Amino acid sequence: MPNNNFTHLLQDLMQQVGISSFKELSRTAGVSERQILRLRQGKVKQMRVDILLKLSQALQITLNDLVNSFSVSSEQEENSSNSGLRNHNSALRTDEQNLLQEIDNLKREYERSQLALAQQRELLQQEFQQTSIQILEPLLLQWPTAAQRAKENQQLAAIKVVPLVQKPLEKLLQLWGIEAIASVDEEVPYDPQWHQLKKGSSQPGELVKVCNIGYRQGNKLLYRAQVNPIEE
Template sequence: MGSDRQVDRTLKLRKLMQKVGINSFSKLAQLTGTSAHTIHKLRSNKLDTLRWQTLVKISSVLQISVNELIDIFGDKSISESTNSLEMLQQEYQHLQQQLSEQRSSLQAEFQYQSLQILESFLTYFPAAKYAARNNPDFPASKIFPLVQSIDRLIQQWGVTLIGEIGSEIAYDPRWHQLIEGAANPDELVTVRYTGYRQDNKLIFRAKVSK
């Protein structure tokens, strides 16, 4: 009886494989990133021994839902067990959370590295805009439309300026780099080149003078 069920599951699996152009169990194992032993479990009424991530991979390659995979290859008494289902759901949610945290971490690191690369542009371009405002004939005014997208990009990343060029602010060594003169913390200094930070994370300091 058990052998008949295994044959039945094997036939069903072959039909699903044929629909997506997979002609062997070894190819299925390769595409799902699993093993021949895992595929054998799928055909041998041992679906409950497979991890949720594995079920997701197999169902994705076969282009069916995880629920369909369980209905076809799982033992009904096991697949309908509340405790087993809750464990699968918890594991799935944990995996989703891990993936979400990993994406957020990679995105933040990408943004920060990109901003480091743009340091020279971000430092000196505000000075060009400042000069253009005071002299409409300044050639830099012609390039403003070309760089508006960069302004929007850094705003979307939560990047803020440290000091407006020409403004007087209280000197803070954490956020300001003194390039001329001498100043103690909290003394007024003049911003020469804008600095940037992302939330409370310093990208580079504003350049100031006394």
């Protein structure tokens, strides 16, 4: 019987003895309707013998015939079990396929993100290089000529060459938000956070003289200014 449902079989046997309902069968056999439900479900092996005997007498069949008619065969049980196992395995395979598909989608999305990031990084680098080249343009175009003239004429005043380097460098540092810490030969109160002694010793607050300037970007220290104590 499909789904281990023996209701139709039981109804046929009831009709043969003139019993019209399960409730009437319950009264006639003297058993509960719950026991009749168990019989309809093919759960004969779980029912007591005295209950089965009462039902067989009410249905006017032998106990052996009742048990045989309403028992689920081993083959049916195995088929039912195998069917459940197949359904379970099928569900597992579906879940596994969905998981693999999701992982594949994540990999593809990650690859697209990495590609987009690489393209953006390259674009930013190109923009940075282009901006830097525009600022350094005078130095790039004029410095080789100035250097060659300096080699040819050692009497050429350095003051004429300095602006070629100084002005583009100042513009570039300004663009990057980099500030100089003091200036060369400036006398400033010694601050170990921003200054580094090249020789001797000084206490914080004492005047020192800057020999090499330092740089900071906002509140971030890039290079400390190198200083020397002022000799009295």
